[in-house]
Amino acid sequence: MSEMKIHTLIFSPNNWMQLAQELSQLDRFDAQWQAIERREQKTLKELKSIATVRSVGASTRIEGSRLSDKEVEVLIENLDINKLTERDEQEVAGYYETLNLIGESYRDIPVAETSIRQLHNTLMKYSSKDNYHKGAYKINTNRVERTEADGRKTTIFETTSPGWATQEAMTQLINWYNNDSTTHSLIKVALFIYEFLSIHPFQDGNGRLSRLLATLLLMKSGYVWIEYVSFEHEIEHRKKEYYKKLMEAQRNRPGEDVTEWAYFFLDCLKNIQGQLLQKVKEKEQRESIGVREQHIYAMVENNPGISSGEISKKLSIPNSTVKRILADLVSARNLIVHGAGRGTSYSIATTDLVQRDVAMILTNEEPVKEFTLSQLGAFFRIKKIVLTPKFEWKHPDEWVRKLSQNGLYITVNVATSKGIVVQQRYSIFGYNDPTYYQPVLLVTPNIILPDLLGSNGVLKVDYPVRCRIELSGSIDNFDFDVMLVTDQG
Template sequence: MGAFADFPVLIRSKWVYFWVMIKTDSLQITTDILSLIAEIDEFKGAWRALGTLAPERLSALRRVATIESIGSSTRIEGSKLSDREVERLLSNLQIKSFETRDEQEVAGYAETMELVFQSWADITITENHIKQLHRDLLKYSSKDNHHRGQYKTTSNSVAAFDEDGRQIGIVFETATPFDTPRLIEELVAFVNEAVETKRLHPLLIVGFFVVIFLEIHPFQDGNGRLSRILTTLLLLRVGYAYVPYSSLESVIEQSKEGYYLALRQTQGTIRTEAPNWQPWITFFLRALQQQMKRLAKKVEREKIVLSALPEISVQILEYAREHGRVTIGDIATLTGVNRNTLKKHLSQLVEKGHLVLHGSGRGAWYALA
């Protein structure tokens, strides 16, 4: 067993395959990987200081990130809804009935993400919870009624799509339906054992989980979206509390070719004697780095903007972030300030590039630039 000679005897033999697969010497810990992990962990440690914005402003950041995440994650799988369309749809989630498949997928993703944000501490990594999250994800998808929350019964493969939603090729073949329950059981055991024993860095554990989960592709549909939700859940559970405030899905969407390439390069080797984890782990850590950098910039910009603007202007921006749009009537009702005064503040915010004016006259409204 080599590097595994000192592993606790409590590791049952049925899990040994996954432990051996991810043995220390199968991943070259390069200076690049070490540097990425150190940078991300430094931000994780500094988040308490960076995240000292008022609760309503953190809420606004999370709202924007959530919209970006939902839009990006569903577009990666072929949806055509823009972030603005996603935002409008989320404002009417109480409808509970959606005409198109894109809308159904967005609604399911939104509710599942919110469940993770609210209850991550109680959602342990178990097969039942994974199945439940899959069921919730496809809650509104009428064509998926027969298989949501259940492992696949027919073979599937991972396809890549272009920006118009057209399939451009098969990325890789996946596990058979027969092997899927056993492989997921092993994967869940690996993750929980690795987190408990701390023999691997948490970011590596999450990275390994995601790439193996997608290589198995346990469900008939929704695996990509679910993998990204599970990524957020795992990151929250291992202490990366800032992830709801910056969209990892958006980073992946903008690096989609690299995403598919890294998956293909690693997943084609997972079941071999010498799995090549390098492409995926490097891509994954760089995506986390970009997610972190985007959030750091947003927080810094928020602080600069707040320190330089009058209180009324700050209230206008807060309302726009919270509701997606703002009118003079909205702010007049909120603040009781004279409408002419509000017009001056709105004009200044437009001139400074904080807001964009839409429409004119009585129908005019403003949105964040």
């Protein structure tokens, strides 16, 4: 089966088996999550509070708000509707109230036009500018536009015409969603959100409402873990890709192929699943440490940039003890150290500080990359290899054969400031999974620096650590450009 029609859209994965495996992986998380929910009540309460602030901030910023997460948090804590004079504040208040409503009542909110209209009314509740169209379908055209640097507006995509066309499109969308019992629920959610954005049924607020609807539909489908991590923050982080996937599909509307959009949506969910597990793990690690460690960690959390001497004075703990505990927390990647000597200070190593999905390109012209891990706690993780063939291919056997002939491998060279050098070679072909259609290879286990030193018997790592990554092979000119997808912190 090469393609299928779902609602009015074409869905045509290149590899149905791989798609089934990805969906299964997302679903298997639920069993793991049930165990986490039972034992991590306090942790989840904190995570939900953090996720709410990040979701509200990110989703309103995507639409042009200028409020930071910290400003959003302060606004939520001191919410007074009589003082909401700024549009950014009005949007934050509306989004916050709608998100809370979904979290508390998702089981009782049917997937129906009346529900969507009511959610839109709540979303726009505090915006005086939008009084005339709250909860009502659009009466004017509302094509999606982007404002260029010079002030010109560029149309990203046309939307469904107002009036009867919008009413009919929404009715058909709701009917399909409620009556399709064969499509996997995650694919259904991805396609519902795509179609909702394409219709753009309301005069304003469609982008924000689409992300709220994604949370509602996911929770109603059993993926309740979504409220403990910010789906909106993931979209904000990948905003360009988000709009690109929408545009690429919608330019062929109607009857367009939405496969790439669906894959993007699933990849966002995989990423935030990983982030959620990481946050729970970090919380468990922090709670497993002793009372002094917890006090020191809390002191750094509340006073980013604080020094060991200041901590010692505030907590009445000997400075030598404080330094030892700080070193342990940095080593465990709970803290980040800044500066050196008397200028040394510390801050929390939150997952926000990690740069995710950073690309490093290796080619015939530039086969070597060098960089430095400057301080304790810094790391570099290779998690995926994406190959760009320099030849036309139609079947995966063709690029697999070429990869084997090229004999490609990457050599990682790591050197400490004391002159200890470790070198290791990794065959790229060794990461090839025969079920993959595209030349995208998962690096399992991940290659992590400076952990490579420890796995080679280096007990003490002296910083800075100089790193060199080189692409080599059995031929002089490779038939591929190689992109390493990494996390860096």
